[in-house]
Amino acid sequence: xxxxVDLNKNLTKNEYxxxxxxxxxxxxxxxxxxxxxxLPVMVVFEGWGASGKGTMISRLIQPLDxxxxxxxxxxxxxxxxxxHPFLWRFWTKTPAKGRMHIFDRSWYRxxxxxxxxxxxxxxxxxxxxxxxxxxxxxxxADGTLIIKFFLHISADEQEKRLKKLERSSETKWRVTxxxxxxxxxYKAYLPMYDHMLEQxxxxxxxxxxxxxxxxxxxxxxxxxxxxxxxEERLNEENAKESRSHLAERAQEExxxxxxxxxxxxxxxxxxxxxxxxEDYKKRLSVLQKELTRLQNEMYLKRIPxxxxxxxxxxxxxxxxxxxxxxPLDxxxxxVVPTAAPNDIEKAHHYLWRFWRAMPKDxxxxxxxxxxxxxxMVERIEGFCSQAEWRRAYREINQMEQNLTDxxxxxxxxxxxxxxxxxxxxxxxxxxxxxxxxxITDEDWRNREKWDAYVKAVDEMILRTSTTYAxxxxxxxxxxxxxxIKILETVVRALKNRI
Amino acid sequence: xxxxVDLNKNLTKNEYxxxxxxxxxxxxxxxxxxxxxxLPVMVVFEGWGASGKGTMISRLIQPLDxxxxxxxxxxxxxxxxxxHPFLWRFWTKTPAKGRMHIFDRSWYRxxxxxxxxxxxxxxxxxxxxxxxxxxxxxxxADGTLIIKFFLHISADEQEKRLKKLERSSETKWRVTxxxxxxxxxYKAYLPMYDHMLEQxxxxxxxxxxxxxxxxxxxxxxxxxxxxxxxEERLNEENAKESRSHLAERAQEExxxxxxxxxxxxxxxxxxxxxxxxEDYKKRLSVLQKELTRLQNEMYLKRIPxxxxxxxxxxxxxxxxxxxxxxPLDxxxxxVVPTAAPNDIEKAHHYLWRFWRAMPKDxxxxxxxxxxxxxxMVERIEGFCSQAEWRRAYREINQMEQNLTDxxxxxxxxxxxxxxxxxxxxxxxxxxxxxxxxxITDEDWRNREKWDAYVKAVDEMILRTSTTYAxxxxxxxxxxxxxxIKILETVVRALKNRI
Numbered sequence: 001x002x003x004x005v006d007l008n009k010n011l012t013k014n015e016y017x018x019x020x021x022x023x024x025x026x027x028x029x030x031x032x033x034x035x036x037x038x039l040p041v042m043v044v045f046e047g048w049g050a051s052g053k054g055t056m057i058s059r060l061i062q063p064l065d066x067x068x069x070x071x072x073x074x075x076x077x078x079x080x081x082x083x084h085p086f087l088w089r090f091w092t093k094t095p096a097k098g099r100m101h102i103f104d105r106s107w108y109r110x111x112x113x114x115x116x117x118x119x120x121x122x123x124x125x126x127x128x129x130x131x132x133x134x135x136x137x138x139x140x141a142d143g144t145l146i147i148k149f150f151l152h153i154s155a156d157e158q159e160k161r162l163k164k165l166e167r168s169s170e171t172k173w174r175v176t177x178x179x180x181x182x183x184x185x186y187k188a189y190l191p192m193y194d195h196m197l198e199q200x201x202x203x204x205x206x207x208x209x210x211x212x213x214x215x216x217x218x219x220x221x222x223x224x225x226x227x228x229x230x231e232e233r234l235n236e237e238n239a240k241e242s243r244s245h246l247a248e249r250a251q252e253e254x255x256x257x258x259x260x261x262x263x264x265x266x267x268x269x270x271x272x273x274x275x276x277x278e279d280y281k282k283r284l285s286v287l288q289k290e291l292t293r294l295q296n297e298m299y300l301k302r303i304p305x306x307x308x309x310x311x312x313x314x315x316x317x318x319x320x321x322x323x324x325x326x327p328l329d330x331x332x333x334x335v336v337p338t339a340a341p342n343d344i345e346k347a348h349h350y351l352w353r354f355w356r357a358m359p360k361d362x363x364x365x366x367x368x369x370x371x372x373x374x375x376m377v378e379r380i381e382g383f384c385s386q387a388e389w390r391r392a393y394r395e396i397n398q399m400e401q402n403l404t405d406x407x408x409x410x411x412x413x414x415x416x417x418x419x420x421x422x423x424x425x426x427x428x429x430x431x432x433x434x435x436x437x438x439i440t441d442e443d444w445r446n447r448e449k450w451d452a453y454v455k456a457v458d459e460m461i462l463r464t465s466t467t468y469a470x471x472x473x474x475x476x477x478x479x480x481x482x483x484i485k486i487l488e489t490v491v492r493a494l495k496n497r498i
Numbered sequence: 499x500x501x502x503v504d505l506n507k508n509l510t511k512n513e514y515x516x517x518x519x520x521x522x523x524x525x526x527x528x529x530x531x532x533x534x535x536x537l538p539v540m541v542v543f544e545g546w547g548a549s550g551k552g553t554m555i556s557r558l559i560q561p562l563d564x565x566x567x568x569x570x571x572x573x574x575x576x577x578x579x580x581x582h583p584f585l586w587r588f589w590t591k592t593p594a595k596g597r598m599h600i601f602d603r604s605w606y607r608x609x610x611x612x613x614x615x616x617x618x619x620x621x622x623x624x625x626x627x628x629x630x631x632x633x634x635x636x637x638x639a640d641g642t643l644i645i646k647f648f649l650h651i652s653a654d655e656q657e658k659r660l661k662k663l664e665r666s667s668e669t670k671w672r673v674t675x676x677x678x679x680x681x682x683x684y685k686a687y688l689p690m691y692d693h694m695l696e697q698x699x700x701x702x703x704x705x706x707x708x709x710x711x712x713x714x715x716x717x718x719x720x721x722x723x724x725x726x727x728x729e730e731r732l733n734e735e736n737a738k739e740s741r742s743h744l745a746e747r748a749q750e751e752x753x754x755x756x757x758x759x760x761x762x763x764x765x766x767x768x769x770x771x772x773x774x775x776e777d778y779k780k781r782l783s784v785l786q787k788e789l790t791r792l793q794n795e796m797y798l799k800r801i802p803x804x805x806x807x808x809x810x811x812x813x814x815x816x817x818x819x820x821x822x823x824x825p826l827d828x829x830x831x832x833v834v835p836t837a838a839p840n841d842i843e844k845a846h847h848y849l850w851r852f853w854r855a856m857p858k859d860x861x862x863x864x865x866x867x868x869x870x871x872x873x874m875v876e877r878i879e880g881f882c883s884q885a886e887w888r889r890a891y892r893e894i895n896q897m898e899q900n901l902t903d904x905x906x907x908x909x910x911x912x913x914x915x916x917x918x919x920x921x922x923x924x925x926x927x928x929x930x931x932x933x934x935x936x937i938t939d940e941d942w943r944n945r946e947k948w949d950a951y952v953k954a955v956d957e958m959i960l961r962t963s964t965t966y967a968x969x970x971x972x973x974x975x976x977x978x979x980x981x982i983k984i985l986e987t988v989v990r991a992l993k994n995r996i
Contacts, residue, residue: 038845040845080858083800083802083858083859083860084856084858084859084904085856085900085901085903085904085906086900086904087853087900088853088856091849091850091853091854092850092853092854094846094847094850096842096845096846097845097846098845122621123620123621126624127903131896131900131903134893134896138847138849138893138896139847141889142847142848144847302581304581344594347536347594347595347596348592348594348595349592349636349637349640349642350640351589351636352589352590352592355585355586355589355590356589356590358582358583358586360578360581360582361581361582362581391639395632395636398629398632398636402583402584402585402629403583405583405625405629406582406583406584408583
């Protein structure tokens with residue numbers, strides 16, 4: 001979840017002021033309404049050392065009526081807390097109806113900070129995750145709104161901040177030996193944090209990763225999300241009360257905010273990466289020979305492989321699949337194209353048809369489009385409800401974890417091209433009688449929804465790039481480059497296993 | 499869950515015929531409606547060897563249109579299945595909308611049968627439970643109705659059945675060495691089954707323990723539950739469609755069925771157990787001395803204890819608490835009486851006030867009435883919704899597991915008296931000016947709901963008597979007997995730990 005985030009987000013002072021001037025009074029009004037309606041809210045701040053949790057909290061509470069919130073700083077357990085079950089100190093700090101409790105670090109200390117300093121065995125760690133999930137689930141089922149932030153900065157940024165703090169005599173004391181120790185372990189902690197985020201990213205209490213390089217940007221984003229989630233919940237409650245959709249208050253968007261504040265993944269992709277035809281041919285030949293050999297070994301060692309291809313229309317999935325399968329023994333692989341579900345498929349859970357197609361040990365299944373349709377086309381076209389696609393991230397992660405637990409190598413590719421390149425390819429297809437069949441009116445219609453897809457894909461990659469089944473983003477404006485990157489990734493993954 | 503069930507249930511042939519004559523056509527009609535409405539149903543049969551799963555399934559499908567259901571017998575994985583992830587064979591067998599799939603053994607094989615024959619390590623076992631839960635949760639969220647039965651017989655009954663099968667040349671082949679091997683392990687498997695049931699008893703897919711000693715009784719009970727759950731779901735769907743409660747079809751009860759078919763716990767309790775005053779005094783003095791000593795040791799070893807007392811009004815909780823606390827150092831224990839929640843408590847999750855009162859290490863908290871009010875008085879008086887009390891069983895189990903994970907000894911007592919004895923005690927209180935304060939109009943009103951309470955208590959004890967925090971039922975018509983049993987249980991539990 002963390003690796004994919006583009007951390008280069010910022011706001012100018014002017015932009016910040018302008019946005020805050022609109023946002024703050026709106027947030028204050030929402031707090032009043034939440035109090036009146038008796039909505040309990042918990043806001044959790046986790047993140048790297050020196051990522052600015054304190055600053056974020058100060059700015060968040062600025063517009064609020066101080067009678068309505070309370071801030072808790074969660075440090076190591078005191079003696080009283082240590083003599084109680086782990087969750088005791090958090091249960092006793094849950095907000096009453098209408099109140100907002102803000103946590104500077106939280107119950108996640110248990111699986112991160114404590115785990116860093118004195119690692120627990122696997123069994124105790126699993127139990128801790130269990131307890132955390134049941135805690136959030138119970139409160140959420142009871143009506144508490146849980147908003148979780150992870151403040152994310154790069155290792156370089158962290159170093160810069162620690163040094164700056166040390167330079168001033170006023171702030172020097174804030175930097176401890178432990179801070180530097182943790183800094184040195186940045187790379188080791190990254191997968192640990194990723195694991196934490198993916199284990200506890202639930203549709204009823206999702207994580208929001210905040211790009212915290214720029215404090216102004218981060219502060220606006222945090223407040224936008226808190227305000228948005230409170231507003232959404234109040235709207236739901238209002239709709240329930242009046243038992244009619246008519247009463248639903250339109251959710252006011254602050255103009256431009258949503259686009260600026262979105263966590264992006266695709267934006268940072270350099271699609272211009274390219275490769276000469278000569279290099280391509282050489283690499284292709286080498287890689288395909290390796291693949292032939294590796295398929296054989298994979299079969300003997302009974303290792304199953306899933307290759308999942310997603311990407312824009314005309315991004316080059318077909319060509320990539322061709323290069324991937326050319327060297328393979330057809331008895332050992334299958335290509336599964338995914339079209340709109342037929343009637344029998346529609347009568348089942350959306351994952352059913354993909355489960356049926358999963359490879360057996362020693363075999364490879366290549367999916368040309370996949371189960372991710374749930375959180376792209378089905379989300380955008382409204383073929384499923386918001387609740388359905390929101391919970392799909394976790395359902396999909398669970399399925400992929402089932403696969404990897406069994407030993408399946410799961411490789412997921414997103415083929416990224418830019419919008420102009422797509423247009424060029426569409427026109428090329430229109431003009432070439434041999435390729436005309438490849439392009440339909442629907443492709444043109446989907447193209448009109450480009451921005452909606454970007455938003456869905458960004459969220460998809462973020463929430464489903466797991467430690468056990470990460471996405472590979474393929475820069476695909478150059479077909480040569482893209483095909484080689486895919487083949488290389490497959491070859492590397494197989495070699496690593498064997 | 500299994501130990502508490504009274505297995506002595508049966509029906510005469512006539513009763514069976516009469517009940518089936520009414521039930522079967524109703525069930526058939528419900529199947530047709532479920533098909534028309536597109537409701538997918540999964541029925542799971544697990545249970546002891548020779549508990550009659552085959553018979554139950556034959557009888558269940560009797561009234562059904564064979565085009566609407568399919569029966570799957572789940573044996574050891576074949577090669578194809580073994581070469582796929584564990585859940586693959588079950589995902590591929592999920593029912594389409596409107597169909598009913600019945601499983602003779604199921605995905606629970608993984609954590610029981612396979613576990614018996616070739617134990618997995620803890621990590622793999624935990625993963626299997628995880629997968630099972632996510633499988634059921636995903637299907638259930640998608641609209642599949644999941645109905646799970648555990649056919650329960652005693653070890654004696656199992657032995658009788660295996661011997662009978664062996665005696666006949668026609669059925670001899672059905673008894674294998676493994677059956678006898680498993681029979682010999684009956685006592686070892688009991689906690690394993692209990693663990694399985696408590697790990698996977700979810701409000702969206704609860705377990706139904708079937709007293710399978712008498713096949714007629716069991717068959718009627720199974721069909722009653724399947725029909726009842728389908729009917730309930732159809733009613734919910736109808737209510738949703740018309741967005742109004744008016745359209746809700748009254749759930750037709752077959753007269754007398756519910757009472758006959760209920761799994762009972764309290765019925766089997768012999769409240770007449772008694773003790774002479776002389777014996778009482780002797781035992782009390784010994785036990786109290788031990789308690790004084792044990793409290794000291796408990797304090798030094800930092801062991802926390804929770805004693806939870808529930809029971810009928812006038813069952814003798816107060817007297818028992820007095821005898822329990824007399825020998826204790828008041829600095830080491832606290833008695834927490836539980837009344838109706840005050841305003842601040844009402845503004846929080848119902849478990850919040852109990853979490854706050856939990857003892858710290860080395861201390862004892864005695865609850866006079868407890869969090870179980872959620873599934874008794876709040877259920878019966880409608881202070882919480884059906885969805886709320888149904889999910890409370892698991893929430894409560896999770897809280898108690900949090901406690902026991904931390905090292906708390908959790909002891910739960912249900913004080914059982916019969917209805918006449920209660921009346922006698924009420925009248926005694928009315929007549930004694932010293933005791934009049936103890937009896938209120940509310941006590942008399944609660945008494946009128948005796949049957950509703952019996953039903954709620956039976957279900958409560960069944961669903962919350964866990965391996966880590968079991969209930970102790972105290973036969974309390976004799977106060978002497980009851981007090982001694984409670985003290986003995988506390989002393990034994992403390993001794994076991996120390």
